[in-house]
Amino acid sequence: MNIGLLGYGTVGGGVDRILREDPALKVTRVLSLFSTEEMASRYTDRAEDILKDPAIDTVVEVLGGIHPAYEWISEAMRAGKNVVTANKAVVAACYRELVSLSREMNVSFRCTAAAGGGIPWLTSLERVKKNDRVEAVFGVMNGSCNYILSEMEKGGSFGAALKNAQALGFAERDPSADVDGPDTLRKLMISSCIAFNGYIAEDEIPCRGIRTVRTEDLAFLKEKGLKLKLFAYAAEKDGKVAAAVEPAAFPEGSALAGITKNLNLIGCRLQYGGTLTFTGEGAGRYPTAENVVRDLRDVAAFRPAFYADGLQPLHVDNTALKRIYYVRTSAEDPFLEKITAEKDGAYIKTLPVSVPEMHAFLSSLEADGTPVFAAAVPEEEAYA
């Protein structure tokens, strides 16, 4: 296999390092904005030197972002090249187009590192769904948020925990995709499309992040025997999908509560096979590069298909997705009064309330500048 590498950053450099010892998978050309000694004569700053080179049969895209990644992946496929990517932004935004094009051109398109970083989650999902129905996918899918919440449990503020996460390379300089939820949302969307064999638009899934969490919120939940996580969940029944990303509290002793530091826990519930969970490094140079290399080996072993066959639209319908919440706000509001089950100091425990209704209420408070925090308490059968 002759590989052209688009991007030589954290993941691209890792892929090149791992493959240096493998004569069967050769990185013959590297696109980067600057040259280094490791790239030597393989270096180019022109994407066409890879996309138009007939000797290159497989392209690895690890640039990040939607453009020009989408155009370059498409061009590679149109030229008959297989594509492996770790880029969740482009896969989530252009899922249908890229899967269709790979089919039309009969080339491989794999993106295992795009959800779960170093965890071989999507390949496992692809295998299990061949002979069982996936009822739900769920988990803690963002290592930066999990690290921040773990640090805050020790008493640190959100700002201090975020700074630490950035210093350790777990969070980007602009952390919004992590802490506001889009990164988790994209991983949930890609996992759901594969699990439920259809296409779900990213913007149909309600999403809240962890930016408004305070240290005292975690202390309050701890008193209740609960731990806070950024939780992603999607379940399919009769063609309808219930899905959400939001901060959620889990009982101490449960698997999700036990996932600390920058680790991920991702799982699925099967009709016959019970619940499967996978834990590991959700990010990082070598864990992520390993997943890219596993995809390359699958391509080399002539497993050309993408993970899913179906591209029919699946719509999100959350009307039946109801959860109890703990809410901290100073606002006095008729909706809040209607859903209050009990008051507990600065917090309100709600009755079961529909997730979209709750998200709309929280967004309206935030739009008025009212500080608010809410932790859902998902029903145990959602994740066990």
Ligand SMILES: NC(=O)c1ccc[n+]([C@@H]2O[C@H](COP(=O)([O-])OP(=O)(O)OC[C@H]3O[C@@H](n4cnc5c(N)ncnc54)[C@H](OP(=O)(O)O)[C@@H]3O)[C@@H](O)[C@H]2O)c1
């Ligand atoms: N890092 C992880 O742990 C991880 C985990 C899972 C998935 N991913 C995904 O993997 C992808 C790559 O992530 P990364 O962490 O390796 O990012 P990164 O360190 O920023 O690397 C991307 C590289 O591509 C270069 N680049 C961007 N646009 C370019 C262009 N038009 N021409 C040439 N070079 C260009 C960047 O150069 P400049 O820096 O000079 O702009 C940078 O060197 C992303 O989609 C990310 O979401 C990463």
